[in-house]
Amino acid sequence: MANNIYLLVLCVALGAVVAYRYPDLPPGPYCGTGGRQQCCTNRQDSCSHRILDTLCYCDQFCNRTTSHDDCCPDYEEVCLGITPPEPLLQPCRLNGKTYVPPSTAMKDCNTCQCILRGDNKAEWECESDVCLMSGDVLHGVNRPGNSWRATNYTEFYGKKLKDALVYKLGTLPLSPETRRMGPIRHDKDTFYPTHFDAREAWPTYISPVVDQGWCGSDWAVAIATVTSDRFAIQSNGAENLVLSPQSLLSCSRKQQQGCKGGHIDVAWNFAKNFGLVDEQCYPYEAKASPCRLKKRSTLREDGCIPPVPQRTLRYRVGPPGRLQKEKDIMYDIMQSGPVHAIMTVHQDFFHYRDGVYRRSHHGSNEMKGFHSVRIVGWGEERGEKYWTVANSWGTWWGENGYFKIARGVNESGIESFVVTVLSDVTESYKKK
Numbered sequence: 334m335a336n337n338i339y340l341l342v343l344c345v346a347l348g349a350v351v352a353y354r355y356p357d358l359p360p361g362p363y364c365g366t367g368g369r370q371q372c373c374t375n376r377q378d379s380c381s382h383r384i385l386d387t388l389c390y391c392d393q394f395c396n397r398t399t400s401h402d403d404c405c406p407d408y409e410e411v412c413l414g415i416t417p418p419e420p421l422l423q424p425c426r427l428n429g430k431t432y433v434p435p436s437t438a439m440k441d442c443n444t445c446q447c448i449l450r451g452d453n454k455a456e457w458e459c460e461s462d463v464c465l466m467s468g469d470v471l472h473g474v475n476r477p478g479n480s481w482r483a484t485n486y487t488e489f490y491g492k493k494l495k496d497a498l499v500y501k502l503g504t505l506p507l508s509p510e511t512r513r514m515g516p517i518r519h520d521k522d523t524f525y526p527t528h529f530d531a532r533e534a535w536p537t538y539i540s541p542v543v544d545q546g547w548c549g550s551d552w553a554v555a556i557a558t559v560t561s562d563r564f565a566i567q568s569n570g571a572e573n574l575v576l577s578p579q580s581l582l583s584c585s586r587k588q589q590q591g592c593k594g595g596h597i598d599v600a601w602n603f604a605k606n607f608g609l610v611d612e613q614c615y616p617y618e619a620k621a622s623p624c625r626l627k628k629r630s631t632l633r634e635d636g637c638i639p640p641v642p643q644r645t646l647r648y649r650v651g652p653p654g655r656l657q658k659e660k661d662i663m664y665d666i667m668q669s670g671p672v673h674a675i676m677t678v679h680q681d682f683f684h685y686r687d688g689v690y691r692r693s694h695h696g697s698n699e700m701k702g703f704h705s706v707r708i709v710g711w712g713e714e715r716g717e718k719y720w721t722v723a724n725s726w727g728t729w730w731g732e733n734g735y736f737k738i739a740r741g742v743n744e745s746g747i748e749s750f751v752v753t754v755l756s757d758v759t760e761s762y763k764k765k
């Protein structure tokens with residue numbers, strides 16, 4: 334019985350005009366019966382045949398109804414010379430369902446086509462890309478004693494790792510000149526608490542976690558959020574605002590690749606020379622749409638309502654500086670607020686749920702990308718020092734959008750290029 338169903342489906346799928354060769358019809362021939370008139374132009378009794386308890390016809394009117402239900406099963410073959418396809422001997426199967434060619438289905442992140450082979454058996458032909466969520470990572474990481482836990486995010490199911498490395502990250506490799514930039518040394522012999530969190534030190538000043546979506550705009554998000562936080566902190570809350578990553582994504586276009594990534598030095602220079610507007614004025618779209626701000630327009634010309642009446646210019650920053658030493662990074666955060674860091678992301682990181690992240694070497698080790706994040710503080714957990722870092726994948730990811738990563742060991746390169754900057758706070762509000 335199951336075979337009949339495949340046949341029916343096959344005929345429909347191929348757009349066949351007639352569902353011939355129902356295995357439960359008495360086998361013909363009908364039109365092909367010797368002795369009788371075979372194929373007629375007009376409807377006549379001599380051109381009909383008994384089939385079950387009715388008649389079928391072998392004339393050109395038998396197909397006038399859309400269901401073709403009074404055509405004899407072999408009408409097309411005998412009268413029109415159309416050879417029916419051989420019955421399908423074996424369909425494609427996936428998760429208990431059967432498919433006939435031509436059809437497609439997804440196996441996790443890969444598209445599969447049900448292809449007919451020469452021997453009338455169908456089989457899947459699938460893409461073979463590495464999927465973002467990996468059983469190897471889940472089982473490898475979730476062992477007792479590991480410092481962090483991994484989870485299978487439904488939001489990432491059906492996505493390819495190669496796409497995530499472009500559209501969930503977005504920091505293009507640093508240019509050699511940028512990499513040669515000398516670090517700022519604070520070298521302060523001061524008290525460093527074991528635990529520090531900018532969200533506790535400056536409640537209400539720290540901008541929320543952003544969800545960059547499937548757009549490689551981490552660079553724009555990190556720069557906009559670090560700049561926002563620093564505006565609020567340096568102005569003692571007078572310029573407490575959320576700046577718009579979209580104003581960078583859409584307007585810092587020269588040498589940039591929009592949702593396929595940005596150069597952080599170019600973007601910081603854009604923030605320094607042209608500035609950003611606030612989120613309300615230019616909400617996030619997760620696409621590199623054309624810039625609607627003029628190069629040197631004022632906030633009012635941009636249609637924004639500045640929260641501080643004196644402010645006319647966009648929110649700009651001073652020249653960015655580089656930090657590298659653990660203590661210097663800590664000092665800078667305590668003094669001026671969150672910093673922008675760049676880390677290398679491998680497949681396991683996408684699975685992070687909680688704990689102190691250290692690269693596990695489970696999953697793909699070859700594929701990787703650079704990611705811009707915002708370090709907001711530090712702490713210690715079971716004797717392990719960590720940074721507290723805001724990611725830009727929404728609050729459903731990690732610890733409410735944040736993660737902890739080992740500190741003082743340049744884990745995933747997170748201490749290799751950290752950016753600090755001063756925001757151009759309105760003069761009268763500057764923190765003394």
Ligand SMILES: *[C@@H]1O[C@H](CO)[C@@H](O)[C@H](O)[C@H]1NC(C)=O
Pocket residue numbers: 393396397398413
């Ligand atoms: C019936 O078959 C004839 C011959 O092939 C074709 O010309 C005609 O379009 C068909 N009519 C319908 C309703 O399918």
Ligand SMILES: *[C@@H]1O[C@H](CO)[C@@H](O)[C@H](O)[C@H]1NC(C)=O
Pocket residue numbers: 466467468469471485487490
């Ligand atoms: C992740 O969860 C989905 C269901 O949401 C499941 O189909 C898939 O097999 C899981 N992946 C792994 C690697 O366990």
Ligand SMILES: *[C@@H]1O[C@H](CO)[C@@H](O)[C@H](O)[C@H]1NC(C)=O
Pocket residue numbers: 677743744745746747748749
């Ligand atoms: C930190 O790690 C990155 C890559 O993971 C490496 O390129 C860089 O040289 C390291 N920096 C230091 C100071 O060790």
